[in-house]
Every structure is written in structure tokens, then in C-alpha cells.
Amino acid sequence: MAHIINTPLSKAQVKELKAGDQVSINGYIYAARDAAHKRMIELISAGRELPFDIKDQIIYYVGPCPAKEGQAIGSAGPTTSSRMDSYAPKLIELGLTGMIGKGLRSKEVIDAMVRFGSVYFGAIGGAGALIAESIKEEELIAFPELGPEAIRKLKVKDFSATVIIDSFGNDLYKIGREKFRL
Amino acid sequence: MKCIDVGQIIQTTEELCINANYFLNDDILKSLKDGLSREECQTGRVVLESLVRNAEIAARDEMAICQDTGMAVVFVELGQDVHITGGSLIEAINEGVRRGYKKGCLRNSVVGDPIFRTNTGDNTPAVIHFNIIEGDCLQIEVAPKGFGSENMSSLKMLKPSDGIDGVKSFILDTVDKAGPNPCPPIVVGVGIGGTMEKAAFLAKKALLRPVGENSSVDYVRKLEEEMLESINKLGIGPAGLGGRITALAVNIEVFPTHIAGLPVAVNISCHATRHAKAVL
Numbered sequence: 001m002a003h004i005i006n007t008p009l010s011k012a013q014v015k016e017l018k019a020g021d022q023v024s025i026n027g028y029i030y031a032a033r034d035a036a037h038k039r040m041i042e043l044i045s046a047g048r049e050l051p052f053d054i055k056d057q058i059i060y061y062v063g064p065c066p067a068k069e070g071q072a073i074g075s076a077g078p079t080t081s082s083r084m085d086s087y088a089p090k091l092i093e094l095g096l097t098g099m100i101g102k103g104l105r106s107k108e109v110i111d112a113m114v115r116f117g118s119v120y121f122g123a124i125g126g127a128g129a130l131i132a133e134s135i136k137e138e139e140l141i142a143f144p145e146l147g148p149e150a151i152r153k154l155k156v157k158d159f160s161a162t163v164i165i166d167s168f169g170n171d172l173y174k175i176g177r178e179k180f181r182l
Numbered sequence: 183m184k185c186i187d188v189g190q191i192i193q194t195t196e197e198l199c200i201n202a203n204y205f206l207n208d209d210i211l212k213s214l215k216d217g218l219s220r221e222e223c224q225t226g227r228v229v230l231e232s233l234v235r236n237a238e239i240a241a242r243d244e245m246a247i248c249q250d251t252g253m254a255v256v257f258v259e260l261g262q263d264v265h266i267t268g269g270s271l272i273e274a275i276n277e278g279v280r281r282g283y284k285k286g287c288l289r290n291s292v293v294g295d296p297i298f299r300t301n302t303g304d305n306t307p308a309v310i311h312f313n314i315i316e317g318d319c320l321q322i323e324v325a326p327k328g329f330g331s332e333n334m335s336s337l338k339m340l341k342p343s344d345g346i347d348g349v350k351s352f353i354l355d356t357v358d359k360a361g362p363n364p365c366p367p368i369v370v371g372v373g374i375g376g377t378m379e380k381a382a383f384l385a386k387k388a389l390l391r392p393v394g395e396n397s398s399v400d401y402v403r404k405l406e407e408e409m410l411e412s413i414n415k416l417g418i419g420p421a422g423l424g425g426r427i428t429a430l431a432v433n434i435e436v437f438p439t440h441i442a443g444l445p446v447a448v449n450i451s452c453h454a455t456r457h458a459k460a461v462l
Binding site: 020035062063064065066067068071074075076077079080082102103104122124125126127128129130132133146147148149162172173175176177178179180181182 | 222223225229232233235236237239240243244245246247248249250251287288289290291299301303330333361362363364365415416417418419421422423424425426452453454
């Protein structure tokens, strides 16, 4: 059975999630990738406010395709998370409790997740059309000049993901690979 | 001599960009389904089923298989008896890419300068490879390349003494390090020989060969089979969550090289490995 998450994602619920768990996410999450992360860190360094309150929120590493007429959003699968590794620890420190992406994370990110209480979810890379079915609304909220890299607020329903790295530092990529390595 | 107008080239390129991004090729679809019966990991099977379902949705709704609709890599085989009329061939291909990405609601993923990084807003320029061949045909093959997998690719100038064992370890090491990042199950394109850029080109070109079709060179075919088996023992599995089906195919191309060198390039491609072609 999948854990049901209704955003915002509290630190208490983060602690209940273990690597390998399936989750179904509902509510609002925020789309941001490379260029948006760079901008957010610049804002923080300048002592300015972020475009959204990051506390107890989930960021989805995605740059979606434009929506066709009648669609809420175009194809919208995860991008490689490691490119956000240099920015993520600061956001986790500020209260970000969830990240959705695909691929490996750095030690610095995992350390911050354990220290402050945050979880890393994996969505299926390459399944952008399937994932788009669980995104019901898309609203561009910051940096429109970044095009596909602008920050978007997404309303999701039954968004499926897997806990890859939990707040205790367990990593499904390592566990899974060890189990099947010959 | 045959005359081909740029208008026809623009339209064809536009259609190819859209088709490559909407419709997963049959060889890949078949390979994913075959993988389902061989995958021992339950989560891995769920991922493979999801990828098949994803392809069905993309085809049904005519939308991109993946949001990373790639940088458009275009392979052009130009017959030497063809005369292009009405404008520039390069411009025509770029215009086709521009129109295709706009019309198909495909993502603009190209920045104009690698350092200053402003989005060009129309997914141009394309990376175009020309090959002049005999005859009076023009073949255009569009292979949109996503960078989740492109970033995991690697090239190494081995020593001749490293031999085939050196090649094997380099391929395996590249895939192992890539782990879950390139959206496995992957297709691995390998170029061996030539010069540095020739090896890289061959690795890319190898990705155009259908999954399940091995090299006609005997030792290369054996190497492809052996590497596929070794890669699928790494345990990475679909989406990197553990399992057997890490790669769908290893396609290797070879070319003569210098007495002092053994260049090897490994170009990793995601499960979609998109490409569509047309002949004018």
C-alpha cells in the first residue's frame, strides 16, 4: 500500500517514510530545475524572499513540455537530480521536506536530509506522458524568462513516486543494486 | 540529377521531429515487453510496465514520450546527384526543427551559449551530421537526444596494449558509474577506433541501429552480446531501483585507427532512444 501524502509534507510524516516505500502525492508541489535553483540561491544570498515559502514543501525537478490545447501540462517526467546537488542543502536547511527527481544524490545532500529531516523521491525517468496524467494544474509563478526552467506551482493528484533516500540516509539505489548484482 | 526544394526538406524535418518524440519505435517497445518476462525484480517490472503504458499514452494523445525532447541531432545522407534548390540545406533543417518543436508542443531545451546559457526559444540549432553518398536520394534521420543520458557518456583514448579487455572494462565502468541517472533500461552506443571525434560520432551513430540487430562483423557481434550480458549483471535495473534489465542493447561500430591509438567512446541513451527517418 502506498503512503498517502497530502502536501505540505510535515517533518513528522517525513520520519515515517522509508527507502523503498511507495507514495501517492496530492496537493501542491513546485517545479524547479537548474536555472531556477541558481536564482533561488542568489535570492537567499542577497537576503531576499523566495518566490514561494519553502517550509514543508516538495520540489519536483522537472522542466515540462508546453501543454497542448485541452491539457493541463505537457510531458512532465523527472530530470537528473544531481545537477541540483550544490543548491539543495541550503533549501533543505530552510525547511524543504521533499524532492522528486531521478538519479544519484551527493553525500552533502544526504547529510542535510538526515540533519534537517527531508526525503528524496524517485519518479520514473522517461515516463513523462504517464506522469502528466497526475498533474491537474500548472501555474507559472516565477522567472518566466527561463522558459521551461521557470518555477511552476503544480496541483497533483495520486502522483506516484518511490522513496529513494529516506531521512535516515538509507538509499534504495544502493540497496536495490546490491540485491541484484551478480 | 534530382532537384529537391528546401520547402520539402523543412516539412519533412518538421514531421520527423514530431514523430520521433511522440512514437516509441517498435523495436524498443518489443524489447521492453521482452524485458518484462525476464525481469526478476518486482519494482523493475512495475517500471517496465509503466514505460510501455507511457508509450501508449504518448501515442494516443500525440504528446512527447519524455519532456526532455532533446537537442535535435540530424543525420543527413546526401546523394551526390542531388541539387538543393530554393535556399540553404542547413537553414532548411533548422527551420524544420523550429517548426516541429513549436507545432508539436515539444520543449525548447537549447541554450545559445554554453557559458551564458540563454534559451534560444526554438530548440535550434540542431547538431547536423552530413554524409555524401552516391545516388540521387536525400535521407534525413532525426534523433532527439536527451541529456540525462548524454551527460553519462564518456570517451577515452586507450593504449593499443589495453586491447579488447580495456575496451570491455571502459564500457562496463561507464555504465556502472551512470547507475540510475540515464533512465535505464538504456541503449549503449559504442564507437571504437578512428580518431577522438570519429569514435564519438560512431558511438552516436550506433544508437540508430535497431535494438535486436547485431553487428555484421563476427567479433563485434560477440562483443555486443557479451557486453549486454555483463551490463545486465550490474544489478542497476529499470529506473535504477535494482533488477536485471539495465540495458536493452549494446550497439558497437568500429573503424580503422592509428598505430598508436585505441579511442573508445560510449554514448548512453535512455529507454526511448528516439529516431525517425525519411528519404526524399
